[in-house]
Amino acid sequence: MENQPSNGRKAIEEELIKGRDIANQLLEILAPKSNTTQHKGVEVEALVLPFAEDLVRKVLRSLTNTLLLLNTHSDHVSDEVVLPVTIKGVSSSVKCQKPEYKDESFNAKRRSGSYKRKSSAPTWEKNSSILMEDGYAWRKYGQKMTMNAKYLRNYYRCTHKYDQGCLATKQVQRIQEDPPLYHTTYYGHHNCKSSLMLEPASSSDSSMFLSFSNTFPNKAEYPFSSSLYSSMKQEPMEVIHEDHIVHNQLPSSDYHMLCDYDLDFNYSRYGTMLSSTESVQFDEVCRSDQEFDG
């Protein structure tokens, strides 16, 4: 970051300050400020949540803009957890290419010629001690035991691969048992409109790039990063907080994850978590080993 041009650095600082301020506002709203807030219960939540959600969106936008700036003005992000790289022949900052396939080629059973191994260069990689959602709707399409790995590798594609031609995929592999450590590798960029992350920010052209920018560095470096949690159709919601996975049955009309930013302040302190439509009591906390252990 030291090498940022002054205008770029200024813009980054502004974005970070903005994000911090909005996060502070959000914290004030969510923090149990007084008894009056508490005993009003549900009505207060109903009033507060939409505003809180709006603030979170602003925080996310600000932070993703920051990451955009970082990637625009720097060849690398100095972080050992998130490794933005470039797909072979495709800059990470350009919008996604159109899907290679045509509609007619999608008809059905192509058991030949469709197993091309992807480029060995991922778009993003990250290691995380917690399993984080990333703001996109993923559909698992396979799992495999790989060489030199103790655990299954899980393969996910964007849910909108077929309806919007989104070619983004990711692989999640548990690499360590205790403490749990997961390696997530992203390939390609989202060109779908599955996420609130695509809500147009000030610079609309960045949306494609931002689609993967939400893999923030660790929270130690970005203490004001925020978190919403996901809801999944047909599956108990998994929220991992401090090495725990919290399962909640969240009805959801769409297989749509909100975002995954790891919130710095302690959610368990408030006993609730936020989605776009509801807050859910944390009443069950358990460690889960089942998803990636097969």
Next chain:
DNA sequence: GTCATTTGACCAAA
């Protein structure tokens, strides 16, 4: 009925 996951098979890169 619809949609997501599971899982064995297929296929191409290494």
Next chain:
DNA sequence: TTTGGTCAAATGAC
């Protein structure tokens, strides 16, 4: 030939 990524039928949940 081995390994890894993807397909698609079977299955299950809602």
